[in-house]
Amino acid sequence: xxxxGGELIKRHxxxxxxxxxxxxxxxxxxxxxxxxxxxxxxxxYWGEYGANYDAAWLEIGPVGNEGRLxxxxxxxxxxxxxxxxxxxxxxxxxxxxxYWSTIPSRYSLSxxxxxxxxxxxxxxxxxxxxxxxxxxxxxxxxxxxITGREWRPSHIxxxxxxxxxxxxxxGEATLRYNVLQKLAYAGxxxxxxxxxxxxxxxxxxxTDAWAHWITGVFGGRQTAxxxxxxxxxxxVAFFLVHIAMVVLAGPFNEVRSMITGRYRxxxxxxx
Amino acid sequence: MKRHxxxxxxxxxxxxxALGAGGLLLxxxxxxNSSPGFRSLLSNAEDMHMGSQRLFNRNALAREYTEADMSPxxxxxxxxxxxxxxxxxxxxxDFADWALVVDGAVSRPLQLPLAALQxxxxxEQITRHDCVEGWSAIGKWQGPxxxxxxxxAGLLPSARYIVFHxxxxxxxxxxxxxxxxxDAFHPQTxxxxxxxxxxxxxxxxxxxxxxxxxxxxxxxxxxxxxxxAREGISGLYGGKxxxxxxxxxxxxxxxx
Numbered sequence: 098x099x100x101x102g103g104e105l106i107k108r109h110x111x112x113x114x115x116x117x118x119x120x121x122x123x124x125x126x127x128x129x130x131x132x133x134x135x136x137x138x139x140x141x142y143w144g145e146y147g148a149n150y151d152a153a154w155l156e157i158g159p160v161g162n163e164g165r166l167x168x169x170x171x172x173x174x175x176x177x178x179x180x181x182x183x184x185x186x187x188x189x190x191x192x193x194x195x196y197w198s199t200i201p202s203r204y205s206l207s208x209x210x211x212x213x214x215x216x217x218x219x220x221x222x223x224x225x226x227x228x229x230x231x232x233x234x235x236x237x238x239x240x241x242x243i244t245g246r247e248w249r250p251s252h253i254x255x256x257x258x259x260x261x262x263x264x265x266x267x268g269e270a271t272l273r274y275n276v277l278q279k280l281a282y283a284g285x286x287x288x289x290x291x292x293x294x295x296x297x298x299x300x301x302x303x304t305d306a307w308a309h310w311i312t313g314v315f316g317g318r319q320t321a322x323x324x325x326x327x328x329x330x331x332x333v334a335f336f337l338v339h340i341a342m343v344v345l346a347g348p349f350n351e352v353r354s355m356i357t358g359r360y361r362x363x364x365x366x367x368x
Numbered sequence: 369m370k371r372h373x374x375x376x377x378x379x380x381x382x383x384x385x386a387l388g389a390g391g392l393l394l395x396x397x398x399x400x401n402s403s404p405g406f407r408s409l410l411s412n413a414e415d416m417h418m419g420s421q422r423l424f425n426r427n428a429l430a431r432e433y434t435e436a437d438m439s440p441x442x443x444x445x446x447x448x449x450x451x452x453x454x455x456x457x458x459x460x461x462d463f464a465d466w467a468l469v470v471d472g473a474v475s476r477p478l479q480l481p482l483a484a485l486q487x488x489x490x491x492e493q494i495t496r497h498d499c500v501e502g503w504s505a506i507g508k509w510q511g512p513x514x515x516x517x518x519x520x521a522g523l524l525p526s527a528r529y530i531v532f533h534x535x536x537x538x539x540x541x542x543x544x545x546x547x548x549x550x551d552a553f554h555p556q557t558x559x560x561x562x563x564x565x566x567x568x569x570x571x572x573x574x575x576x577x578x579x580x581x582x583x584x585x586x587x588x589x590x591x592x593x594x595x596x597a598r599e600g601i602s603g604l605y606g607g608k609x610x611x612x613x614x615x616x617x618x619x620x621x622x623x624x
Contacts, residue, residue, distance in 0.1 A: 146504045207616040309431050
């Protein structure tokens with residue numbers, strides 16, 4: 098019977114489910130309020146300092162009647178979306194990110210900071226609690242730890258090919274994360290989330306006073322701000338792939354397993 | 369009517385659903401944003417920022433840099449000039465007849481001419497100025513420590529806050545800022561009258577600008593005319609302790 102698929106089994110622990118949905122809300126708020134904060138100074142720099150007279154490696158803004166995104170020497174016209182767009186009242190705005198992508202929807206740096214800096218605590222304390230709890234209950238060792246066999250390039254390549262053909266495991270094999278899933282989840286939990294939190298802290302002058310090394314590690318406050326922005330978009334990229342995989346794997350079953358914890362094993366071929 | 373026109377395609381349905389959900393989310397966030405209850409919930413984080421940072425940074429010094437690290441050009445922000453007649457007159461006379469007022473909850477109110485500030489022991493520091501907007505500039509600042517000035521005036525035990533009253537204003541609302549005594553007596557908190565080796569220019573707050581090195585730029589009051597020691601800040605202007613705090617609900621503690 099086991100391994101055939103079709104039966105409803107326990108999949109995700111309560112701690113995982115609570116953290117998942119807390120994070121879903123928190124990261125969305127962090128992203129949208131963060132885009133509003135970026136709108137206050139839509140330029141990014143490398144190094145310790147950086148302001149209008151200094152060279153920016155990324156800039157979003159209006160040039161004449163166009164919206165433009167500049168990255169290094171590359172210029173992309175983004176009229177209607179970035180740098181020049183129409184707001185909900187039909188007025189032309191010349192801010193970087195449009196109203197539908199920001200919290201609040203109308204320009205307010207102070208309100209965006211209110212949201213961003215409050216939810217930052219939820220993100221940081223949530224990650225800390227989840228990591229400690231997952232270490233304690235064995236989730237990390239059992240489900241996320243990548244074994245020596247899985248690290249082999251041939252194994253990873255095999256998984257890449259299977260994914261590219263949209264050939265997903267069935268039956269009990271679905272209960273174990275494959276190596277690409279493990280890499281994605283470990284990358285988010287151990288690299289992207291800690292990095293986005295630490296680069297956020299590095300921008301705080303109060304933190305910088307007692308922990309010079311945080312900003313020092315990144316080579317300057319403006320570099321930390323740039324990395325913060327890049328990591329935020331890496332998290333967006335993860336989110337898009339994550340949603341695509343959920344849709345491909347059967348959205349009802351996947352979402353149910355993350356809400357109730359119960360998951361129906363996909364039937365094996367030919368059953 | 370053809371059959372396929374009657375049937376909403378799945379893509380259209382999904383698209384409409386996403387748009388609808390997005391619209392709900394946006395209007396929901398905006399509604400929360402204007403709810404006083406939700407805002408006060410969020411603003412609890414300010415106490416957590418200040419509490420957690422004071423745990424570690426009470427005596428910590430902001431990073432100091434070398435001349436090689438300085439911004440080639442230091443951006444000026446906020447009010448870059450003052451229209452007030454008394455200020456213009458003092459400015460025209462190189463502030464020779466001007467004096468900084470120190471009063472409020474002090475035992476010896478003072479009037480300190482610029483020359484008096486210049487003859488006090490000086491502190492010179494090259495620090496990074498972080499604007500709330502996100503940019504940073506590194507510059508060299510010089511002036512007496514605020515703590516020394518407050519010791520001269522003799523703070524009364526009731527004093528809890530130091531308020532900077534400024535000559536600039538937005539419309540008819542004057543600029544002001546306030547800090548607590550931890551920052552007031554911090555060794556790097558100086559009344560800067562010199563910047564990058566020259567007299568402080570008007571756009572950067574001549575004749576005197578407060579340097580509150582472990583907080584964001586809007587705390588660094590420019591064009592300081594009067595320093596007032598107070599028991600509380602709730603009775604002053606909008607009651608939130610600073611121009612931007614009153615006008616746009618910026619956090620009073622700007623260490624983050």
